[in-house]
Amino acid sequence: YLDAHPKRVCIILDGLDETNLSRCSKFMYDVIHGQELPGVRLIVTSRPCADAFSLAETAEFQRRVELVGFRRSDVKDYVRKVLGRKEAAALLEKMDNNDHLASMMATPSLCKEICKQFHYKALTPRCITDMSEMILLQAAARWLGRRVEHWHMIPGKLQKLLLRLGRFALQMLVGHQLVFRDYDLDRYGITEEVFALGLLVSCDQEDVDEKGEVRKPAEASP
Numbered sequence: 001y002l003d004a005h006p007k008r009v010c011i012i013l014d015g016l017d018e019t020n021l022s023r024c025s026k027f028m029y030d031v032i033h034g035q036e037l038p039g040v041r042l043i044v045t046s047r048p049c050a051d052a053f054s055l056a057e058t059a060e061f062q063r064r065v066e067l068v069g070f071r072r073s074d075v076k077d078y079v080r081k082v083l084g085r086k087e088a089a090a091l092l093e094k095m096d097n098n099d100h101l102a103s104m105m106a107t108p109s110l111c112k113e114i115c116k117q118f119h120y121k122a123l124t125p126r127c128i129t130d131m132s133e134m135i136l137l138q139a140a141a142r143w144l145g146r147r148v149e150h151w152h153m154i155p156g157k158l159q160k161l162l163l164r165l166g167r168f169a170l171q172m173l174v175g176h177q178l179v180f181r182d183y184d185l186d187r188y189g190i191t192e193e194v195f196a197l198g199l200l201v202s203c204d205q206e207d208v209d210e211k212g213e214v215r216k217p218a219e220a221s222p
Helices: 026-032 050-058 072-082 085-096 099-105 108-121 128-144 156-174 182-187
Strands: 010-014 041-045
Touching: 010 026, 026 041, 072 085, 072 099, 072 108, 085 099, 085 108, 099 108, 108 128, 128 156
Parallel strands: 010 041
Antiparallel strands: none
16 A cells, blocks of 8 residues: 555654654664655654754755744853853753753743753753653742742642642543633632642633634634
8 A cells, every 4th residue: 555555645753852863773764764665745743852953954855844942042042141150051061961951941931940940959850751840849839939849848738739730631631632611620620729820721712613622823713
């Protein structure tokens, strides 16, 4: 089928930054470079990383789409603006030696949280799990009005709110539901105080279509 109908086949390689292209199978490498399965449609996604930049230079793609957050120069400008000279130099050195950290800092909101964490504890996230924990601790700190460095520093009531939100998020993801309505919130006990944590985003009813998906700005009702 692949040989007879290559244009009816679409191969998606999602998350190139999560692997090492030099260690991929020769078959995958050849597919990306058009030497295997010629004619198939190929979509490759990646956060900014060395392999992605190399691929953009060596492989031929009909179209390249970049979701612009912070470019490397933007990250450096922001870090130097919000941190002291020595702190900024230390964090940027870590970023230059860690593609995974650099990819997270390309997202402006994550870059802001990483700078805060580095200022307080001189630590950087090693993975997305670390980044998620950091965001939760920062949310708790805003709620409490003081620094929160560990989970055990969060009062029991707030811990319960965060755990309830976590269970809700897990169930929504398992059900492939990223947009939810009031009855979903009520079913899981998500109250206004949970919204006050700043970890949920609300939208108006007219901005959600009949499938429960958020409309693009051009499609939203006036």
